[in-house]
Amino acid sequence: VTLIGKGVFKDCKKLTSVTISADVTSIGYQAFYNCESLTSVALPASVKSIEDSAFEECESLTAMTIPEKTEKIGANAFKKCKRLANVTFPEGLKAIGSGAFEGCKSLNRVHIPRSVTSIGARAFKGCPCEKQIKSTYKELYNYDD
Numbered sequence: 001v002t003l004i005g006k007g008v009f010k011d012c013k014k015l016t017s018v019t020i021s022a023d024v025t026s027i028g029y030q031a032f033y034n035c036e037s038l039t040s041v042a043l044p045a046s047v048k049s050i051e052d053s054a055f056e057e058c059e060s061l062t063a064m065t066i067p068e069k070t071e072k073i074g075a076n077a078f079k080k081c082k083r084l085a086n087v088t089f090p091e092g093l094k095a096i097g098s099g100a101f102e103g104c105k106s107l108n109r110v111h112i113p114r115s116v117t118s119i120g121a122r123a124f125k126g127c128p129c130e131k132q133i134k135s136t137y138k139e140l141y142n143y144d145d
Contacts, residue, residue: 046067047067079102092113
């Protein structure tokens with residue numbers, strides 16, 4: 001298995017913890033959408049992309065370490081993860097999609113690596129860190145929100 005497919009765990013309300021195998025390279029569209037009890041996700045180093053809405057509305061998720069080989073975080077990937085307070089981005093990450101962390105009300109501060117060349121519209125909208133990101137990374141931030 002190299003892909004966690006489209007919507008495969010969508011709406012699994014009682015899922016609390018996930019460890020993904022080392023062969024997986026992509027977390028698919030809405031793979032874990034609305035897994036409201038999910039608190040812990042261990043992504044392997046092999047993951048290159050986290051697709052659109054992959055973890056959207058996983059409101060119990062508190063921390064996420066984006067694997068070293070990940071180049072892209074899709075649109076709305078972590079949208080409305082209300083308790084997400086800590087995200088670690090790897091050097092090598094190239095793009096953070098539109099609305100990727102929108103509505104993450106506990107995300108106070110993030111460090112964007114130099115490798116990032118694009119931050120989509122609304123990527124951090126509604127996050128306490130939004131102002132910091134817009135000022136620190138203004139040359140990358142897409143303002144069509």
